Amino acid sequence: MDWSPERVAMLQQLWGKGLSASEIADKLGGTTRNAVIGKAHRLHLPARPSPVKLKPNKPMIVMSERMCRWPQGHPNEPGFKFCGEPAEPGRPYCATHCTQAYRKKDESAAA
Template sequence: MNWTDERVEKLKKLWSEGLSASQIAAQLGGVSRNAVIGKVHRLSLPGRAKAGGSTAAAARPKRATSAPRAPNYAARSVTRTVTRTAGATALKEELAVDLTIDQELQIDRNIVLPMSRRLELTELTERTCKWPIGDPLKEEFHFCGNDSPEASPYCTFHARLAYQPSAERRRMR
Protein backbone atom coordinates (compact mmCIF):
# COMPACT_ATOMS: atom_id res chain seq x y z
CA MET A 1 0.00 0.00 0.00
CA ASN A 2 1.38 3.39 -0.97
CA TRP A 3 1.04 6.41 1.29
CA THR A 4 -0.04 9.17 -1.06
CA ASP A 5 0.08 12.80 0.04
CA GLU A 6 -3.72 12.82 0.17
CA ARG A 7 -3.85 9.74 2.44
CA VAL A 8 -1.10 11.15 4.71
CA GLU A 9 -3.04 14.42 5.09
CA LYS A 10 -6.22 12.50 5.91
CA LEU A 11 -4.25 10.41 8.45
CA LYS A 12 -2.91 13.59 10.10
CA LYS A 13 -6.39 15.13 10.24
CA LEU A 14 -8.04 12.03 11.73
CA TRP A 15 -5.17 11.58 14.21
CA SER A 16 -5.48 15.18 15.41
CA GLU A 17 -9.24 14.67 15.85
CA GLY A 18 -8.51 11.91 18.35
CA LEU A 19 -9.53 8.84 16.35
CA SER A 20 -7.87 5.57 17.23
CA ALA A 21 -5.52 3.78 14.83
CA SER A 22 -8.22 1.17 14.15
CA GLN A 23 -10.79 3.84 13.30
CA ILE A 24 -8.34 5.62 11.01
CA ALA A 25 -7.47 2.34 9.26
CA ALA A 26 -11.18 1.67 8.68
CA GLN A 27 -11.73 5.15 7.21
CA LEU A 28 -8.66 5.02 4.96
CA GLY A 29 -9.41 1.49 3.78
CA GLY A 30 -6.82 -0.99 2.54
CA VAL A 31 -4.49 -0.34 5.47
CA SER A 32 -4.06 -2.10 8.80
CA ARG A 33 -4.08 -0.60 12.27
CA ASN A 34 -0.37 -1.40 12.63
CA ALA A 35 0.40 0.37 9.35
CA VAL A 36 -1.34 3.48 10.69
CA ILE A 37 0.64 3.31 13.94
CA GLY A 38 3.90 2.87 12.04
CA LYS A 39 3.17 5.84 9.80
CA VAL A 40 2.24 8.00 12.81
CA HIS A 41 5.60 7.21 14.39
CA ARG A 42 7.53 7.84 11.17
CA LEU A 43 5.76 11.20 10.82
CA SER A 44 6.55 11.94 14.50
CA LEU A 45 3.00 13.06 15.11
CA PRO A 46 2.23 14.26 18.64
CA GLY A 47 0.03 12.21 20.94
CA ARG A 48 -3.58 11.89 19.89
CA ALA A 49 -6.03 14.50 21.14
CA LYS A 50 -8.76 13.12 23.34
CA ALA A 51 -12.14 12.65 21.70
CA GLY A 52 -14.29 15.72 22.28
CA GLY A 53 -11.56 18.21 21.48
CA SER A 54 -10.23 18.79 25.00
CA THR A 55 -6.59 18.37 25.82
CA ALA A 56 -5.51 15.63 28.19
CA ALA A 57 -4.15 18.04 30.83
CA ALA A 58 -7.32 20.13 30.91
CA ALA A 59 -9.64 17.13 31.00
CA ARG A 60 -7.86 15.24 33.76
CA PRO A 61 -8.32 16.52 37.34
CA LYS A 62 -5.26 16.75 39.53
CA ARG A 63 -5.00 13.90 41.97
CA ALA A 64 -3.96 14.46 45.54
CA THR A 65 -1.41 12.07 46.90
CA SER A 66 -2.02 10.57 50.31
CA ALA A 67 0.23 11.70 53.10
CA PRO A 68 1.79 9.37 55.62
CA ARG A 69 -0.49 8.79 58.58
CA ALA A 70 1.27 10.19 61.59
CA PRO A 71 0.08 12.57 64.30
CA ASN A 72 0.73 16.31 64.44
CA TYR A 73 1.88 16.99 60.89
CA ALA A 74 1.67 20.65 60.00
CA ALA A 75 0.06 21.70 56.74
CA ARG A 76 2.66 21.93 53.98
CA SER A 77 2.84 22.11 50.23
CA VAL A 78 4.81 19.56 48.23
CA THR A 79 5.63 19.57 44.52
CA ARG A 80 5.70 16.17 42.83
CA THR A 81 6.74 15.34 39.28
CA VAL A 82 4.35 12.91 37.62
CA THR A 83 4.95 11.16 34.30
CA ARG A 84 1.85 10.35 32.26
CA THR A 85 1.15 9.48 28.66
CA ALA A 86 -1.01 11.21 26.12
CA GLY A 87 -1.27 8.92 23.12
CA ALA A 88 2.26 7.94 22.15
CA THR A 89 3.90 10.85 23.97
CA ALA A 90 5.18 10.74 27.56
CA LEU A 91 4.64 14.01 29.39
CA LYS A 92 6.11 15.21 32.67
CA GLU A 93 3.91 17.38 34.81
CA GLU A 94 4.60 19.01 38.15
CA LEU A 95 1.74 19.01 40.61
CA ALA A 96 1.58 21.13 43.75
CA VAL A 97 -0.14 19.13 46.47
CA ASP A 98 -1.19 20.44 49.86
CA LEU A 99 -0.68 17.81 52.53
CA THR A 100 -2.65 18.22 55.73
CA ILE A 101 -3.42 15.82 58.49
CA ASP A 102 -5.90 16.57 61.22
CA GLN A 103 -5.61 13.81 63.74
CA GLU A 104 -6.15 14.00 67.44
CA LEU A 105 -4.69 11.41 69.73
CA GLN A 106 -6.69 10.61 72.81
CA ILE A 107 -4.56 9.02 75.44
CA ASP A 108 -6.47 7.17 78.12
CA ARG A 109 -4.42 7.30 81.29
CA ASN A 110 -6.65 4.78 83.10
CA ILE A 111 -5.45 1.70 81.20
CA VAL A 112 -4.42 -1.20 83.35
CA LEU A 113 -2.16 -3.70 81.59
CA PRO A 114 -2.58 -7.26 82.81
CA MET A 115 0.47 -9.12 84.04
CA SER A 116 1.59 -11.71 81.55
CA ARG A 117 2.06 -15.31 82.68
CA ARG A 118 4.90 -15.58 80.11
CA LEU A 119 3.93 -18.96 78.66
CA GLU A 120 5.79 -20.81 75.93
CA LEU A 121 3.96 -22.18 72.88
CA THR A 122 3.90 -25.70 74.31
CA GLU A 123 2.28 -24.46 77.53
CA LEU A 124 -0.78 -22.89 75.86
CA THR A 125 -4.21 -24.50 76.29
CA GLU A 126 -7.72 -23.80 75.01
CA ARG A 127 -8.34 -21.55 78.03
CA THR A 128 -5.16 -19.41 77.89
CA CYS A 129 -4.55 -16.15 76.03
CA LYS A 130 -2.52 -16.72 72.88
CA TRP A 131 -1.47 -13.06 72.39
CA PRO A 132 2.20 -13.03 71.27
CA ILE A 133 4.52 -10.66 73.10
CA GLY A 134 7.92 -9.66 71.74
CA ASP A 135 10.00 -10.73 68.77
CA PRO A 136 9.63 -14.44 67.90
CA LEU A 137 13.34 -14.57 67.03
CA LYS A 138 14.41 -13.39 70.49
CA GLU A 139 14.72 -15.48 73.62
CA GLU A 140 12.32 -13.24 75.59
CA PHE A 141 9.40 -14.06 73.25
CA HIS A 142 6.36 -15.46 75.02
CA PHE A 143 2.56 -15.51 75.05
CA CYS A 144 0.28 -13.66 77.47
CA GLY A 145 -1.12 -16.85 78.99
CA ASN A 146 -3.87 -15.21 81.08
CA ASP A 147 -7.30 -16.86 81.29
CA SER A 148 -9.43 -16.39 78.18
CA PRO A 149 -13.20 -16.63 77.85
CA GLU A 150 -14.55 -19.84 76.31
CA ALA A 151 -15.18 -18.42 72.80
CA SER A 152 -11.98 -16.36 72.44
CA PRO A 153 -8.30 -17.14 71.91
CA TYR A 154 -7.40 -13.97 73.85
CA CYS A 155 -7.91 -12.65 77.38
CA THR A 156 -10.41 -9.79 77.81
CA PHE A 157 -7.70 -7.10 77.49
CA HIS A 158 -6.14 -8.49 74.29
CA ALA A 159 -9.57 -9.28 72.78
CA ARG A 160 -10.37 -5.54 72.98
CA LEU A 161 -7.15 -4.83 71.05
CA ALA A 162 -7.77 -7.52 68.44
CA TYR A 163 -11.48 -6.94 67.85
CA GLN A 164 -12.09 -3.22 67.47
CA PRO A 165 -15.52 -2.14 66.19
CA SER A 166 -15.37 -1.15 62.51
CA ALA A 167 -16.59 2.42 63.22
CA GLU A 168 -13.70 2.91 65.64
CA ARG A 169 -11.17 1.54 63.12
CA ARG A 170 -12.44 3.97 60.46
CA ARG A 171 -12.21 6.87 62.89
CA MET A 172 -8.58 5.98 63.71
CA ARG A 173 -7.52 6.06 60.02
Template sequence: MNWTDERVEKLKKLWSEGLSASQIAAQLGGVSRNAVIGKVHRLALPGRAKAGGTPTATRAKRPAAAPRPSNFAPRVVTRTVARPAGATVVKEEVAFEYDDAPLARIDTNVVLPMSRRLELTELTERTCKWPNGDPLTDDFHFCGNESPDNSPYCLFHQRLAYQPSAERRRMR
Protein backbone atom coordinates (compact mmCIF):
# COMPACT_ATOMS: atom_id res chain seq x y z
CA MET A 1 0.00 0.00 0.00
CA ASN A 2 1.47 3.32 -1.05
CA TRP A 3 0.60 6.61 0.55
CA THR A 4 -0.07 8.93 -2.35
CA ASP A 5 -0.40 12.66 -1.89
CA GLU A 6 -4.17 12.43 -2.41
CA ARG A 7 -4.55 9.68 0.22
CA VAL A 8 -2.41 11.64 2.71
CA GLU A 9 -4.54 14.77 2.16
CA LYS A 10 -7.73 12.74 2.63
CA LEU A 11 -6.23 11.22 5.81
CA LYS A 12 -5.43 14.70 7.17
CA LYS A 13 -8.93 15.95 6.33
CA LEU A 14 -10.69 12.97 7.96
CA TRP A 15 -8.40 13.12 11.00
CA SER A 16 -9.14 16.82 11.54
CA GLU A 17 -12.88 16.05 11.32
CA GLY A 18 -12.50 13.74 14.32
CA LEU A 19 -12.95 10.34 12.67
CA SER A 20 -11.32 7.37 14.38
CA ALA A 21 -8.45 5.47 12.80
CA SER A 22 -10.80 2.56 12.03
CA GLN A 23 -13.28 4.85 10.27
CA ILE A 24 -10.50 6.49 8.25
CA ALA A 25 -9.10 3.09 7.24
CA ALA A 26 -12.55 2.00 6.04
CA GLN A 27 -12.98 5.19 3.97
CA LEU A 28 -9.51 4.99 2.45
CA GLY A 29 -9.81 1.28 1.69
CA GLY A 30 -6.89 -1.14 1.41
CA VAL A 31 -5.27 0.14 4.60
CA SER A 32 -5.44 -1.08 8.19
CA ARG A 33 -6.27 0.90 11.31
CA ASN A 34 -2.67 0.49 12.50
CA ALA A 35 -1.34 1.83 9.19
CA VAL A 36 -3.49 4.94 9.68
CA ILE A 37 -2.24 5.36 13.25
CA GLY A 38 1.36 4.97 12.09
CA LYS A 39 0.94 7.53 9.31
CA VAL A 40 -0.73 9.99 11.70
CA HIS A 41 2.19 9.57 14.06
CA ARG A 42 4.80 10.05 11.33
CA LEU A 43 2.99 13.14 10.05
CA ALA A 44 2.87 14.44 13.64
CA LEU A 45 -0.75 15.44 13.26
CA PRO A 46 -2.37 17.15 16.24
CA GLY A 47 -4.98 15.34 18.32
CA ARG A 48 -8.28 14.50 16.70
CA ALA A 49 -11.16 16.94 17.04
CA LYS A 50 -13.89 15.66 19.33
CA ALA A 51 -17.48 15.61 18.25
CA GLY A 52 -19.51 18.18 20.22
CA GLY A 53 -16.96 20.89 20.87
CA THR A 54 -13.53 21.43 22.27
CA PRO A 55 -12.01 19.17 24.95
CA THR A 56 -12.00 22.02 27.45
CA ALA A 57 -15.69 22.71 26.87
CA THR A 58 -16.66 19.11 27.68
CA ARG A 59 -14.65 18.93 30.90
CA ALA A 60 -16.62 19.19 34.11
CA LYS A 61 -15.95 22.39 35.97
CA ARG A 62 -14.82 21.98 39.56
CA PRO A 63 -17.02 23.85 42.01
CA ALA A 64 -15.33 26.77 43.68
CA ALA A 65 -14.05 25.95 47.12
CA ALA A 66 -15.43 27.92 49.99
CA PRO A 67 -12.90 30.40 51.37
CA ARG A 68 -11.14 29.08 54.44
CA PRO A 69 -10.24 31.31 57.31
CA SER A 70 -6.52 30.63 57.48
CA ASN A 71 -3.17 32.27 57.08
CA PHE A 72 -2.35 30.07 54.10
CA ALA A 73 -3.09 31.45 50.65
CA PRO A 74 -3.26 29.06 47.69
CA ARG A 75 -0.76 29.69 44.94
CA VAL A 76 -1.31 29.01 41.26
CA VAL A 77 1.44 27.38 39.22
CA THR A 78 1.24 26.89 35.45
CA ARG A 79 2.85 23.78 34.00
CA THR A 80 2.96 22.14 30.59
CA VAL A 81 1.44 18.67 30.68
CA ALA A 82 0.93 16.06 28.01
CA ARG A 83 -2.43 14.36 27.62
CA PRO A 84 -3.61 11.73 25.16
CA ALA A 85 -5.96 12.90 22.44
CA GLY A 86 -6.85 10.06 20.16
CA ALA A 87 -3.72 8.44 18.84
CA THR A 88 -1.47 11.39 19.62
CA VAL A 89 -0.32 13.26 22.70
CA VAL A 90 -1.14 16.94 23.04
CA LYS A 91 0.82 19.35 25.22
CA GLU A 92 -1.15 22.06 26.96
CA GLU A 93 -0.66 24.66 29.67
CA VAL A 94 -2.53 23.77 32.86
CA ALA A 95 -2.84 25.87 36.00
CA PHE A 96 -2.46 23.96 39.26
CA GLU A 97 -3.56 25.43 42.56
CA TYR A 98 -1.37 24.50 45.51
CA ASP A 99 -2.53 25.03 49.05
CA ASP A 100 0.28 25.56 51.53
CA ALA A 101 -1.97 24.60 54.44
CA PRO A 102 -0.99 21.52 56.42
CA LEU A 103 -2.70 18.39 55.08
CA ALA A 104 -3.47 16.66 58.36
CA ARG A 105 -3.30 17.28 62.04
CA ILE A 106 -1.55 14.84 64.29
CA ASP A 107 -3.86 13.74 67.05
CA THR A 108 -1.96 13.96 70.30
CA ASN A 109 -4.71 12.23 72.26
CA VAL A 110 -3.73 8.68 71.22
CA VAL A 111 -2.94 6.09 73.87
CA LEU A 112 -0.16 3.69 72.94
CA PRO A 113 0.56 0.61 75.03
CA MET A 114 3.82 0.54 76.95
CA SER A 115 6.37 -1.51 75.09
CA ARG A 116 8.55 -4.01 76.91
CA ARG A 117 11.37 -3.21 74.42
CA LEU A 118 12.52 -6.79 73.81
CA GLU A 119 15.39 -7.82 71.56
CA LEU A 120 15.00 -10.58 68.95
CA THR A 121 16.57 -13.21 71.20
CA GLU A 122 14.12 -12.41 74.01
CA LEU A 123 10.92 -13.05 71.98
CA THR A 124 8.75 -16.09 72.77
CA GLU A 125 5.55 -17.56 71.31
CA ARG A 126 3.49 -15.46 73.75
CA THR A 127 5.13 -12.05 73.09
CA CYS A 128 4.22 -9.38 70.53
CA LYS A 129 6.64 -9.33 67.60
CA TRP A 130 5.74 -5.83 66.34
CA PRO A 131 9.00 -4.09 65.29
CA ASN A 132 9.66 -0.55 66.52
CA GLY A 133 12.27 1.72 64.96
CA ASP A 134 14.97 1.20 62.37
CA PRO A 135 16.64 -2.25 62.49
CA LEU A 136 20.00 -0.63 61.69
CA THR A 137 20.04 1.50 64.84
CA ASP A 138 20.78 0.56 68.45
CA ASP A 139 17.32 1.78 69.52
CA PHE A 140 15.50 -0.96 67.52
CA HIS A 141 13.28 -3.27 69.57
CA PHE A 142 10.08 -5.33 69.52
CA CYS A 143 6.88 -4.54 71.42
CA GLY A 144 7.08 -7.63 73.65
CA ASN A 145 3.62 -7.29 75.23
CA GLU A 146 1.54 -10.41 75.76
CA SER A 147 -0.11 -11.74 72.61
CA PRO A 148 -3.18 -13.97 72.51
CA ASP A 149 -3.03 -17.56 71.24
CA ASN A 150 -2.16 -18.04 67.53
CA SER A 151 -1.22 -14.39 66.99
CA PRO A 152 2.21 -12.81 66.61
CA TYR A 153 0.91 -9.43 67.85
CA CYS A 154 -0.71 -7.97 70.99
CA LEU A 155 -4.32 -6.75 70.76
CA PHE A 156 -3.25 -3.17 69.92
CA HIS A 157 -0.92 -4.17 67.08
CA GLN A 158 -3.46 -6.71 65.77
CA ARG A 159 -5.82 -3.82 65.04
CA LEU A 160 -3.05 -2.10 63.07
CA ALA A 161 -1.90 -5.19 61.18
CA TYR A 162 -5.23 -6.83 60.33
CA GLN A 163 -7.84 -4.59 58.74
CA PRO A 164 -11.23 -5.91 57.68
CA SER A 165 -11.58 -6.07 53.88
CA ALA A 166 -14.48 -3.56 53.92
CA GLU A 167 -12.20 -0.94 55.54
CA ARG A 168 -9.44 -1.55 52.98
CA ARG A 169 -11.92 -1.04 50.15
CA ARG A 170 -13.14 2.24 51.68
CA MET A 171 -9.56 3.54 51.97
CA ARG A 172 -8.93 3.15 48.21
Protein backbone atom coordinates (compact mmCIF):
# COMPACT_ATOMS: atom_id res chain seq x y z
CA MET A 1 0.00 0.00 0.00
CA ASP A 2 1.47 3.30 -1.09
CA TRP A 3 0.81 6.19 1.27
CA SER A 4 1.04 9.13 -1.11
CA PRO A 5 0.85 12.63 0.38
CA GLU A 6 -2.71 12.92 -0.97
CA ARG A 7 -3.80 9.68 0.73
CA VAL A 8 -2.13 10.73 3.99
CA ALA A 9 -3.94 14.08 3.84
CA MET A 10 -7.25 12.32 3.21
CA LEU A 11 -6.58 9.92 6.10
CA GLN A 12 -5.87 12.84 8.42
CA GLN A 13 -9.00 14.67 7.29
CA LEU A 14 -11.27 11.64 7.70
CA TRP A 15 -9.65 10.75 11.04
CA GLY A 16 -10.32 14.30 12.23
CA LYS A 17 -13.98 13.96 11.26
CA GLY A 18 -14.25 10.92 13.53
CA LEU A 19 -14.75 8.22 10.92
CA SER A 20 -13.86 4.70 12.00
CA ALA A 21 -10.75 3.01 10.63
CA SER A 22 -12.98 0.67 8.60
CA GLU A 23 -14.86 3.61 7.08
CA ILE A 24 -11.60 5.36 6.24
CA ALA A 25 -10.24 2.20 4.59
CA ASP A 26 -13.40 1.95 2.49
CA LYS A 27 -13.15 5.58 1.39
CA LEU A 28 -9.44 5.34 0.58
CA GLY A 29 -9.87 2.04 -1.24
CA GLY A 30 -7.13 -0.53 -1.66
CA THR A 31 -6.26 -0.61 2.02
CA THR A 32 -7.36 -2.31 5.19
CA ARG A 33 -8.62 -1.18 8.55
CA ASN A 34 -5.37 -2.36 10.16
CA ALA A 35 -3.26 -0.39 7.67
CA VAL A 36 -5.25 2.74 8.52
CA ILE A 37 -4.78 2.17 12.25
CA GLY A 38 -1.05 1.58 11.79
CA LYS A 39 -0.58 4.71 9.68
CA ALA A 40 -2.63 6.81 12.11
CA HIS A 41 -0.41 5.56 14.93
CA ARG A 42 2.79 6.37 13.01
CA LEU A 43 1.42 9.83 12.20
CA HIS A 44 0.73 10.34 15.92
CA LEU A 45 -2.89 11.18 15.21
CA PRO A 46 -4.85 11.74 18.42
CA ALA A 47 -6.24 8.63 20.04
CA ARG A 48 -9.97 8.16 19.87
CA PRO A 49 -11.90 8.63 23.07
CA SER A 50 -12.86 5.38 24.69
CA PRO A 51 -16.38 4.26 23.92
CA VAL A 52 -18.93 5.33 26.47
CA LYS A 53 -18.63 3.01 29.41
CA LEU A 54 -21.81 1.76 30.95
CA LYS A 55 -22.20 2.16 34.65
CA PRO A 56 -21.83 -1.20 36.31
CA ASN A 57 -25.11 -2.75 37.26
CA LYS A 58 -25.99 -2.62 40.87
CA PRO A 59 -25.57 -6.01 42.46
CA MET A 60 -28.59 -8.20 42.01
CA ILE A 61 -30.19 -9.40 45.19
CA VAL A 62 -28.89 -12.77 46.12
CA MET A 63 -31.37 -15.30 44.87
CA SER A 64 -31.78 -18.34 47.03
CA GLU A 65 -33.02 -21.63 45.67
CA ARG A 66 -36.26 -20.96 47.51
CA MET A 67 -37.03 -17.89 45.38
CA CYS A 68 -38.80 -17.93 42.01
CA ARG A 69 -36.31 -17.30 39.20
CA TRP A 70 -38.88 -16.44 36.54
CA PRO A 71 -37.45 -13.50 34.53
CA GLN A 72 -39.58 -10.40 34.22
CA GLY A 73 -38.76 -7.96 31.44
CA HIS A 74 -35.79 -8.00 29.07
CA PRO A 75 -32.27 -8.46 30.49
CA ASN A 76 -30.93 -5.48 28.50
CA GLU A 77 -33.63 -3.06 29.64
CA PRO A 78 -33.95 -1.14 32.89
CA GLY A 79 -36.24 -2.73 35.43
CA PHE A 80 -35.34 -6.31 34.55
CA LYS A 81 -35.84 -8.55 37.55
CA PHE A 82 -36.86 -12.00 38.71
CA CYS A 83 -40.17 -12.86 40.32
CA GLY A 84 -38.68 -13.60 43.75
CA GLU A 85 -41.83 -15.18 45.21
CA PRO A 86 -41.41 -18.40 47.20
CA ALA A 87 -40.55 -21.24 44.81
CA GLU A 88 -42.34 -24.57 44.76
CA PRO A 89 -40.29 -27.26 46.53
CA GLY A 90 -37.77 -28.77 44.11
CA ARG A 91 -38.67 -26.28 41.37
CA PRO A 92 -37.05 -23.00 40.30
CA TYR A 93 -40.41 -21.19 40.01
CA CYS A 94 -43.37 -20.21 42.15
CA ALA A 95 -46.73 -21.98 41.69
CA THR A 96 -47.95 -19.39 39.17
CA HIS A 97 -44.87 -19.59 36.98
CA CYS A 98 -44.68 -23.39 37.26
CA THR A 99 -48.03 -23.52 35.46
CA GLN A 100 -46.47 -21.54 32.60
CA ALA A 101 -43.15 -23.39 32.53
CA TYR A 102 -44.40 -26.95 32.92
CA ARG A 103 -47.36 -28.11 30.87
CA LYS A 104 -48.78 -31.59 30.66
CA LYS A 105 -48.56 -33.26 27.30
CA ASP A 106 -51.80 -32.84 25.38
CA GLU A 107 -53.33 -36.29 24.87
CA SER A 108 -55.01 -35.26 21.60
CA ALA A 109 -51.69 -34.09 20.12
CA ALA A 110 -50.08 -37.45 20.90
CA ALA A 111 -52.71 -39.44 18.96
